[in-house]
């Protein structure tokens with residue numbers, strides 16, 4: 670008997686890592702709900718169905734699973750990738766607003782995604798996987814970035830707790846922690862050659878990551894190849910988080 674077509678939700682799918690992940694899952698045969706707060710205009714509407722949805726909204730997360738059921742009849746995986754940045758120091762006038770805004774999307778959004786996807790995965794596919802996007806900024810602190818650091822660190826422990834709650838139901842829940850990746854989120858750094866190169870120098874592999882390299886990690890963690898992996902955060906960061914930061918790294922990249 671032929672395996673039924675597997676189905677995934679990807680949030681933040683209009684651009685960057687989310688778009689690359691939705692494209693990869695579709696290329697490998699999944700039906701995909703591509704959800705984003707802006708219209709994911711690149712979708713074909715058949716294999717990849719665009720959905721305007723705010724990851725921080727409970728109702729919109731319900732809409733995502735409804736769309737998966739309406740279009741494809743089941744749900745196997747959810748990639749909870751939508752995220753926003755915004756640096757602020759503790760004493761900035763908008764510090765609390767920044768904290769609340771980042772919390773709503775980066776952490777509450779992941780919790781809501783799990784809350785809605787897990788029962789539908791259990792009911793329609795029997796077992797499956799949820800993968801959230803953390804960050805190397807959730808593994809340590811950055812200067813002037815406390816809100817992002819805190820929300821991304823929260824994702825790392827949220828997937829541990831969720832993995833415990835859903836493990837007996839056959840749903841694995843993990844996270845990916847990207848290092849610097851060339852997407853819209855990092856456009857400002859990319860457009861300033863000295864900042865782009867300063868970041869490159871801190872990465873063990875001496876280069877930035879590409880969205881497709883993150884998509885492969887989501888694919889792996891959602892696939893049967895990761896069948897005994899749950900509750901972990903996989904750093905996909907060119908080695909950035911493996912350094913103690915005390916000494917300059919060997920430089921093999923382009924001379925500056």
Ligand SMILES: NC(=O)c1ccc[n+]([C@@H]2O[C@H](COP(=O)([O-])OP(=O)(O)OC[C@H]3O[C@@H](n4cnc5c(N)ncnc54)[C@H](O)[C@@H]3O)[C@@H](O)[C@H]2O)c1
Pocket residue numbers: 680681682683684685686687704705706707722723724725750751752753754774802803804805806846847848849850851852853854855
């Ligand atoms: N690019 C990096 O260097 C990097 C590093 C570490 C972690 N991340 C994380 O990777 C994830 C993807 O970011 P990216 O680099 O692809 O950036 P991106 O800006 O290209 O993509 C993020 C997408 O999320 C969408 N989005 C924002 N708020 C949303 C909301 N409330 N609901 C639904 N969608 C929303 C945006 O419209 C955008 O399409 C984020 O969680 C980000 O924090 C990125």
